[in-house]
Amino acid sequence: HNLRIKLGDVVNVHQCLDIKYGKQIPVLPFDDSIKGLSGNIFEVYLKLPYFLEAFRPVHKGDTFLIWGGMR
16 A cells, blocks of 8 residues: 555565664654643643654654644
8 A cells, every 4th residue: 555556567666775773763743732831742632652662664744643632
């Protein structure tokens, strides 16, 4: 589904040997999305529920959706 391939398409898969795990990524909030929040919002809203003790795929340009009920 994510690759937009269809039944009958020819697909080649190649091994990537030298890809390393990322150690740090910059995460910036949208200005209008953090009004009324204080403290370490990364720790509360992203690190604990999403990244803590987990290897998650992250790509440049990703957007993380945080539900308003967590405020």
